[in-house]
Amino acid sequence: MSLAPIRIVGAGGIGCTVAAILAQVGTPVELVEANPEKVAWGQRHGVEIVGRSAIRIPIHTFDDWQPRPNDRIILTTKCYDNAAVLNRIGDTPVELLPIQNGFDPILDAQPHAYEGIASFVSECDPDRLVTRITRPGELHLGPRRGTAAASELVQTVVRAFSPEKSLRIVTVSEILPYKYSKLMYNAAIAPLAAAAGMDNGELLTVPTARRLFFALLQENYRILANAGLRLERIGPFHPKTVARILRQRWLARMMAGLFAPSLRGTYCSMANDLPRGKTEMPYYNEHLIRLADTTPCPLNRGVVSLLDRIQRERLPVGRHHLESLLPLLG
Ligand SMILES: NC(=O)C1=CN([C@@H]2O[C@H](COP(=O)(O)OP(=O)(O)OC[C@H]3O[C@@H](n4cnc5c(N)ncnc54)[C@H](OP(=O)(O)O)[C@@H]3O)[C@@H](O)[C@H]2O)C=CC1
Ligand SMILES: CC(C)(CO)C(=O)C(=O)O
Structure with a gap:
C-alpha cells in the first residue's frame, strides 16, 4: 500500500525548508498553509530555498484541508496557531511530528511520540514560499518520553536531511x-x-x-x-x-x-x-x-x-x- 504524501502544516521558514528537503529527494509531500497569498505563490512558483532551484510541491489552503486517518503531519506553525490545527485534526488518528520552539500545553496534551527542534535559521519572505537559510544549524529529532522507536515518518525525515551539510540531522534518545x-x-x-x-x-x-x-x-x-x-x-x-x-x-x-x-x-x-x-x-x-x-x-x-x-x-x-x-x- 502506498502512503499518502506527508503533509507539512505551516509554510514558513521551517515548513518550506523541511518541505523542500523532503521533496528534493523524491519524498511525496504537500503543504498546508493559512495565508492565501502564500498558497497562490506556491501554486505558481513552487517552493524555494534561496540558492537552490525552486521545487513544485502541491499546496492547499488550511480552510480546504481535512486530515484523513493515518495521515503523517509535520507541524511547523507558530505555537499560537496550534489550537486551530489540532482542532481540525480532532479525533482523526494521525501521526504528528511538531518542529517548533516553545512549550504549548495544548500540544503537550497530544499523544505524539516524536518532536523536532530546529537550531538553524530560515527566514521566509512575506507572502512567498521563498526561504533563506541565514545560519546553519541542527535539526534534533527524538522521542518525547520513553524509548519510542523511530516511525517511518521520522526515518524519512532523517534520510532526507542526511546529505545536508549545513542542516545537520541529529537523532537523540529524548527531545525534552x-x-x-x-x-x-x-x-x-x-x-x-x-x-x-x-x-x-x-x-x-x-x-x-x-x-x-x-x-x-x-x-x-x-x-x-x-x-x-x-x-x-x-x-x-x-x-x-x-x-x-x-x-x-x-x-x-x-x-x-x-x-x-x-x-x-x-x-x-x-x-x-x-x-x-x-x-x-x-x-x-x-x-x-x-x-x-x-x-x-x-x-x-x-x-x-x-x-x-x-x-x-x-x-x-x-x-x-x-x-x-x-x-x-x-
Ligand atoms: N524560522 C526560524 O529560523 C526558526 C523557527 N523556529 C520555530 O519554528 C516554528 C515555525 O516558525 P517559522 O517557520 O519561523 O514560522 P513562520 O511564521 O515563518 O511560518 C508559519 C506559517 O504557518 C502559517 N499558518 C498559521 N496558521 C496556520 C494554519 N492553521 N494552518 C497552516 N498554516 C498556518 C502562517 O501563516 P500566516 O503568516 O498567515 O499566519 C505562516 O505562513 C516556530 O515555533 C518557531 O519558533 C525554530 C527555529 C528557527
Ligand atoms: C534561531 C533562533 C534562535 C533565532 O532567533 C530561533 O529559534 C527563532 O528565531 O525562532
Missing part, C-alpha cells in the same frame, strides 16, 4: 533536554531582538542589548537548573558551560565578539510577529515564569510586560525599549 536548552536561548534572544528591532548579531555587539541578553540567559539557566530539568547541548557549548562563561564578564564579551559575525543578518522568528500583535511569548518566557516557582525571574517578568505593552499600545519597536529593562539588572 534539547527543547529546554533551546528555550533558554529563545527566551533571551526573541523578546530582546523583537522589541529592539535588532538582528541576532546586534544582541552581541550593542552594549545595552548584550548586558540584558547575558543577564536573561543567566536567569533562564537558573530557572531551568533549579527546576531540575536536564539540558543538552544545542550549538557549540552545553548550557552549563554557557552559564560558566557568562559569570566571567571579560570572557563572555570576548566570546560574544567571536560569535557576532555568524549571527549578523539573522532574524529572530518573533520579529515579524510582534507588529502583528501575536507572539510565542506565552510558550517561551511565560512558560519559564511558571517553571520558576521560587527562583526570582525579574527579567522574564520584565520582557513579558514590555512585549505586552508594545502589542497593546501598538508601539513601534526600537532600541529605546531596552532602556526600560535596565533597572531590572541586579
